[in-house]
Amino acid sequence: MTVPIAMQSTPGSSGYLDMHPDRKMSFFKNPYILGLAAVAGIGGLLFGYDTGVISGALLYIKDDFPQVRNSNFLQETIVSMAIAGAIVGAAFGGWLNDAYGRKKATLLADVIFILGAILMAAAPDPYVLIAGRLLVGLGVGIASVTAPVYIAEVAPSEIRGSLVSTNVLMITGGQFVSYLVNLVFTQVPGTWRWMLGVSGVPALIQFICMLFLPESPRWLFIKNRKNEAVDVISKIYDLSRLEDEIDFLTAQSEQERQRRSTIKFWHVFRSKETRLAFLVGGGLLAFQQFTGINTVMYYSPTIVQMAGFHANQLALLLSLIVAGMNAVGTILGIYLIDNTGRKKLALSSLAGVIASLIMLSVAFYKQSSSTNEVYGWLAVIGLGLYIGFFSPGMGPVPWTINSEIYPEEYRGICGGMAATVCWISNLIVSESFLSIADAIGIASTFLIIAVIAVVAFLFVLLYVPETQGLTFDEVELIWKGESLGQESKHTEPS
Numbered sequence: 303m304t305v306p307i308a309m310q311s312t313p314g315s316s317g318y319l320d321m322h323p324d325r326k327m328s329f330f331k332n333p334y335i336l337g338l339a340a341v342a343g344i345g346g347l348l349f350g351y352d353t354g355v356i357s358g359a360l361l362y363i364k365d366d367f368p369q370v371r372n373s374n375f376l377q378e379t380i381v382s383m384a385i386a387g388a389i390v391g392a393a394f395g396g397w398l399n400d401a402y403g404r405k406k407a408t409l410l411a412d413v414i415f416i417l418g419a420i421l422m423a424a425a426p427d428p429y430v431l432i433a434g435r436l437l438v439g440l441g442v443g444i445a446s447v448t449a450p451v452y453i454a455e456v457a458p459s460e461i462r463g464s465l466v467s468t469n470v471l472m473i474t475g476g477q478f479v480s481y482l483v484n485l486v487f488t489q490v491p492g493t494w495r496w497m498l499g500v501s502g503v504p505a506l507i508q509f510i511c512m513l514f515l516p517e518s519p520r521w522l523f524i525k526n527r528k529n530e531a532v533d534v535i536s537k538i539y540d541l542s543r544l545e546d547e548i549d550f551l552t553a554q555s556e557q558e559r560q561r562r563s564t565i566k567f568w569h570v571f572r573s574k575e576t577r578l579a580f581l582v583g584g585g586l587l588a589f590q591q592f593t594g595i596n597t598v599m600y601y602s603p604t605i606v607q608m609a610g611f612h613a614n615q616l617a618l619l620l621s622l623i624v625a626g627m628n629a630v631g632t633i634l635g636i637y638l639i640d641n642t643g644r645k646k647l648a649l650s651s652l653a654g655v656i657a658s659l660i661m662l663s664v665a666f667y668k669q670s671s672s673t674n675e676v677y678g679w680l681a682v683i684g685l686g687l688y689i690g691f692f693s694p695g696m697g698p699v700p701w702t703i704n705s706e707i708y709p710e711e712y713r714g715i716c717g718g719m720a721a722t723v724c725w726i727s728n729l730i731v732s733e734s735f736l737s738i739a740d741a742i743g744i745a746s747t748f749l750i751i752a753v754i755a756v757v758a759f760l761f762v763l764l765y766v767p768e769t770q771g772l773t774f775d776e777v778e779l780i781w782k783g784e785s786l787g788q789e790s791k792h793t794e795p796s
Contacts, residue, residue: 312550312773312775312776313543313546313547313550313773318546319460322542322543324542325539325540325542325543326460327458327460327461327539328461329461329464329465329636332538334537334538335456335457335458335465335538336465336468338452338453338456338515338516339453339456339457339465339468339469340468340472341508341511341512341515342404342408342448342449342452342453342469342515343449343453343468343469343471343472344472344504344505344507344508344511345408345411345442345445345446345448345449345469345472345508346445346446346449346469346470346471346472346473346476347472347473347475347476347479347504348411348415348441348442348445348476348501348504348505348508349442349445349446349472349473349476350472350473350474350475350476350477350478350479350480351476351477351479351480351501351504352384352438352439352442352476352480352501353473353476353477353480353596354476354477354478354479354480354481354484354625355480355483355484355497355498355501356380356381356384356435356498357381357480357481357484358480358481358484358485358497359484359493359494359497359498360377360380360381360494362488362493362494362497363380363428363431363494364377366494367427367428369428370428374736374737374740375737376428377736378732378733378734378735378736378737379432379733380428380431380432380435381732381733382729382732382733383432383435383436383439384435384436384438384439384442385439385725385728385729385732385733386436386439386729387435387436387437387438387439387440387441387442387443388439388440388442388443388446388725388728389439389443389722389725389726389729390439390440390443391411391414391439391440391441391442391443391444391445391446391447392443392444392446392447392718392721392722392724392725393443393718393719393722394443394444394718395407395411395443395444395445395446395447395448395717395718395721396447396714396715396716396717396718396719396721397714397715397718398410398444398448399447399448399451399521399714399717399718400714400715403517403518403521403525404448404451404452404455404517404518404521405452405512405515405516405517405518407444407447407448408444408445408448408449408452408508408512409509409512409513410444411440411441411442411444411445411448411505412441412505412506412508412509412512413441413509414437414438414440414441414444415437415438415441415442415445415501415502415505416441416502416505416506416509417437418434418435418436418437418438418439418440418441419434419438419498419499419500419501419502419505420434420499420502421433421434421437422434422435422438422495422498422499422501423495423496423498423499423502424495424499425495434498438501441505443721443722443725446721446724446725447714447717447718447721449469450466450469450701450702450704450705450717451518451705451713451714451717452518453465453466453468453469453705454466454705454706455518455519455520455521456518456519456534456538458538458539459771459772459773459774460640460771461640462640462702462705462706463639463640463644463698463702463706463770464636464637464639464640466698466701466702466705466706467632467635467636467639467698467701467702468636469701470632470635470697470698470701470702471629471632471633471636471698473632473697474625474628474629474631474632474693474697475629475632476504477625477628477629478622478625478626478628478629480497480625481622481625482622483496483497483500484497484622485619485622516530516533516534517530517534518534519531519532519534519535519538519551520551520710522534523551523552523554523555524555524710526555528552528555531551532548535547535548535551554710573712574781575709575778575781575782576708576709576712576716576781578781579707579708579709579712579716579781580708580716580719580720581765582703582707582765582766582767583700583703583704583707583708583716583720584719584720584723584724585761585765586648586699586700586703586704586761586762586766587700587701587704587720587721587723587724587727588723588724588727589696589700589754589755589757589758589761589762590696590697590700590724590727591724591727591728591730591731592727592730592731592751592754592758593652593655593692593696593751593754593755593758594659594688594731594748594751594754594755595692595696595697596728596731596732597731597732597735597751598624598685598688598689606620606682606685620682623686624685624686624689627686627689627690627693628689628692628693628697629693630693631689631690631691631692631693631694631697632693632694632697632698634693634694635647635693635694635695635697635698635699636698638694638695639698639699639702639770640770640771642770643768643770644699644702644703644766644768644769644770645762645766645767645768646768647694647695647699648695648696648699648700648762648766649695649759649762649763650695651691651692651694651695651696651697651699652695652696652755652758652759652762653691653759654687654690654691654692655688655691655692655696655755656752656755656756656759657687657691658684658687658688658690658691659684659688659748659749659751659752659755660748660749660752661680661683661684661687662681662684662685662688662745662748663745663746663748663749663752664680664745665677665678665680665681665684665745666681666743666744666745666748667743667745668680669681670743670745696758700724703766703769704716704717704720704721705717706769706772706774706777707767707769707777707780707781709774709778710774735747738750767780
């Protein structure tokens with residue numbers, strides 16, 4: 303489907319930027335936008351820190367609580383209770399974002415997270431610890447909906463993918479910091495309490511910073527707060543482009559207010575184009591989880607020990623290297639996502655993931671029947687390769703696409719629903735991984751994940767559109783074309 307001429311003159315569209323190349327934004331051109339993205343991305347840091355820190359803390363929680371050491375179910379529950387909280391947080395997060403704005407949703411998420419961190423650090427038994435994990439999960443769930451949407455709505459379309467990917471960088475950076483913290487506190491009394499309690503610090507920093515940052519300009523336009531919106535936009539765009547952006551958003555806002563006032567949850571499934579967008583967005587986030595990323599991040603020290611490296615500190619050190627690769631890979635993804643495109647990046651990422659998972663499966667199969675240390679090292683290398691392929695593509699692409707494929711009036715609702723799909727998938731994987739590995743062996747478990755990755759590859763190939771460089775309105779036209787049964791072929795931006 304070809305983008306109409308009128309749409310090509312939309313501010314930020316490829317046609318508009320071809321006519322006015324001097325108005326094109328680059329990633330580092332405006333420090334203000336980077337500041338907004340960095341502060342909003344602390345929500346991603348909380349997400350990443352929590353998923354990473356529990357993997358190391360669990361090694362020491364088992365030492366303090368014998369009932370945890372003797373029960374795979376309790377271990378999985380301590381890990382997955384945060385995910386259960388995140389499911390609830392994500393489900394309500396979309397509504398909170400639409401009703402009260404991205405800023406207030408972020409502040410609420412921070413307060414809940416800080417309370418959860420305090421409760422975990424002071425937990426006298428596993429059950430209070432689980433309650434703290436539930437609170438932390440609520441905060442993370444709200445943040446997982448809010449941060450990508452906030453960043454996408456303040457970002458110029460030509461660098462939207464890179465800026466939304468900074469949130470994923472904060473997730474992977476949070477995981478890296480968590481393993482570093484795990485190593486630092488290994489010799490400190492109350493090891494795991496420090497590991498979990500420190501997580502409240504970035505939430506407090508974000509809360510303070512967010513008090514001084516603006517609301518999303520698109521949300522302000524929808525709420526008829528034009529003067530505040532213009533004040534924000536004037537700090538994002540140069541004067542040469544500012545008037546075009548304001549005129550365009552003003553023209554849209556009244557129509558979107560009328561549409562939004564009639565939007566209900568079930569309308570997502572009544573509208574064919576929105577249903578298609580949600581199936582792609584939710585499907586991508588489900589495959590992100592079922593291809594094993596958070597299994598690797600939650601249980602990487604345990605996986606390393608399964609490979610034959612039994613000392614806690616060595617397991618944490620090797621896991622720190624894996625987390626470092628994850629962060630570096632995401633930095634590469636930030637560059638590639640707006641230069642090579644979302645779809646190509648996801649497909650090449652999944653191809654490498656499939657090969658790495660097969661390598662992991664073979665290494666663990668051989669290691670189980672041999673005393674040769676080479677297979678243990680082969681498993682660790684496979685783990686590193688898995689992260690190296692996953693992090694630039696299937697790490698940022700699903701979140702980026704979810705921040706840009708939904709119509710404005712559905713963005714909060716669909717974003718919350720897709721994030722809920724993500725967390726439910728995450729819960730299923732994290733709650734079952736150790737039990738399945740016990741039942742059929744870790745080699746067979748990784749082989750199953752490889753098969754799921756093949757299905758994910760076919761899903762991306764057949765159903766995911768390319769949204770590189772498109773404005774929100776151009777993306778919406780894709781689904782309108784698909785819903786009419788037309789072939790949607792967008793000319794890739796140069």
